[in-house]
Amino acid sequence: MQSSTVPTFPTTFYPPKTLFVPSKIHSFPSKSSILAENCHLFRPIMASLSGFIVRSQMSTSSSGEKGFSTLSEYMGEGGIGLGDELVLLFEHLQYACKRIAALVASPFNSSLSKQSSFAGGDSGSGRDAPKPLDIVSNEIILSSLKNSGKVAVMASEEDDAPIWINDDGPFVVVTDPLDGSRNIDASIPTGTIFGIYRRLAELDHLPREEKATLNSLQSGAKLVAAGYVLYSSATILCTSFGSGTHAFTLDHSTGDFILTHQDIKIPPRGQIYSVNDARYFDWPEGLRQYIDTVRQGKGRYPKKYSARYICSLVADFHRTLLYGGVTMNPRDHLRLVYEANPLSFLVEQAGGRGSDGKSRILSMQPVKLHQRLPLFLGSLEDMEELESYGDVQQKVNPGYEV
Numbered sequence: 001m002q003s004s005t006v007p008t009f010p011t012t013f014y015p016p017k018t019l020f021v022p023s024k025i026h027s028f029p030s031k032s033s034i035l036a037e038n039c040h041l042f043r044p045i046m047a048s049l050s051g052f053i054v055r056s057q058m059s060t061s062s063s064g065e066k067g068f069s070t071l072s073e074y075m076g077e078g079g080i081g082l083g084d085e086l087v088l089l090f091e092h093l094q095y096a097c098k099r100i101a102a103l104v105a106s107p108f109n110s111s112l113s114k115q116s117s118f119a120g121g122d123s124g125s126g127r128d129a130p131k132p133l134d135i136v137s138n139e140i141i142l143s144s145l146k147n148s149g150k151v152a153v154m155a156s157e158e159d160d161a162p163i164w165i166n167d168d169g170p171f172v173v174v175t176d177p178l179d180g181s182r183n184i185d186a187s188i189p190t191g192t193i194f195g196i197y198r199r200l201a202e203l204d205h206l207p208r209e210e211k212a213t214l215n216s217l218q219s220g221a222k223l224v225a226a227g228y229v230l231y232s233s234a235t236i237l238c239t240s241f242g243s244g245t246h247a248f249t250l251d252h253s254t255g256d257f258i259l260t261h262q263d264i265k266i267p268p269r270g271q272i273y274s275v276n277d278a279r280y281f282d283w284p285e286g287l288r289q290y291i292d293t294v295r296q297g298k299g300r301y302p303k304k305y306s307a308r309y310i311c312s313l314v315a316d317f318h319r320t321l322l323y324g325g326v327t328m329n330p331r332d333h334l335r336l337v338y339e340a341n342p343l344s345f346l347v348e349q350a351g352g353r354g355s356d357g358k359s360r361i362l363s364m365q366p367v368k369l370h371q372r373l374p375l376f377l378g379s380l381e382d383m384e385e386l387e388s389y390g391d392v393q394q395k396v397n398p399g400y401e402v
């Protein structure tokens with residue numbers, strides 16, 4: 001867990017001037033003022049992107065013109081009753097994630113990873129040592145949250161303790177700034193995961209350290225919003241504000257996240273399981289039986305399942321959300337606060353389920369910031385079938401060195 005300054009090589013492809021700042025704090029600007037001040041947010045019906053014609057979900061602007069719906073536009077005009085403060089926070093989060101997207105695609109990554117000052121070599125070793133880009137991504141997100149003025153505290157997987165930012169910030173942000181980064185040298189997809197809670201005003205009188213921790217330990221049931229950004233062949237920001245799960249794809253030519261997957265519904269049954277099954281011999285009997293059964297097409301769904309495992313949680317989760325099935329890590333590895341809660345919120349909003357193999361994730365009360373647990377996310381029918389085997393949590397947990 002180290003901190004450093006953000007490196008100076010060019011990562012800022014989308015200048016901060018693209019930030020949309022509501023003109024008033026307590027009432028969202030009218031459609032016409034949004035149009036006047038932010039005409040760049042409205043896109044023609046078809047847009048040319050790097051020579052390809054792309055289609056997207058359409059929205060209708062107040063002028064009656066059809067256009068692409070950007071995330072900013074969607075939040076402002078979607079009739080979903082989001083306050084200006086959350087909209088503003090999302091503008092800054094989007095900006096941070098665009099910078100991270102540029103960073104993970106940068107030709108300067110390999111030289112960065114050779115700099116020992118970023119490598120965390122002194123503070124850790126092996127596969128759990130922080131990778132340089134984790135640390136840089138953490139700095140980028142922290143800086144954006146500070147700039148938003150809307151965040152009281154940020155708790156990050158990269159930091160030992162939560163960072164108190166602003167006494168008046170209405171929100172608490174929990175994040176895994178760059179999940180899957182152990183594979184980054186091979187350009188395998190990575191992702192940012194985040195969850196947003198309200199600051200608990202009843203804790204305001206407590207010392208900073210204490211209120212920072214307690215605010216960050218809220219149950220996932222209290223999430224106001226959650227999301228992830230997948231850095232892959234496309235950069236996709238998938239989010240929920242508690243009314244469905246929606247995904248927006250980054251148009252690299254404009255810097256806008258365009259609504260491409262509205263109201264995602266995870267198929268009730270998939271035909272894919274996703275797990276590191278080299279660990280088969282460390283699994284409990286129930287999990288082995290489940291996997292043996294669906295592999296052979298002898299489960300409740302009479303078709304043989306396929307296996308897919310990227311070993312990058314956001315990428316494995318994103319595929320599961322779209323295609324159905326179940327993605328899992330049965331050992332105590334993934335974190336309740338930074339990973340399990342936000343992703344469970346998203347999968348539930350899409351009609352699926354998130355559990356530790358026994359209990360619903362969102363009903364759990366975190367007791368420690370970096371608490372780890374088995375995690376199973378997926379289609380309702382697959383999750384029910386998996387959990388019916390009872391014994392699916394891996395207790396043998398040797399801490400694999402890869």
Ligand SMILES: O=P(O)(O)OC[C@H]1O[C@](O)(COP(=O)(O)O)[C@@H](O)[C@@H]1O
Pocket residue numbers: 127128179180181182276311312313314329331333400
């Ligand atoms: O080694 P396992 O158990 O397959 O774990 C893989 C999982 O660990 C992660 O890499 C996260 O681990 P870290 O938090 O240590 O980076 C996920 O992206 C991935 O799904």
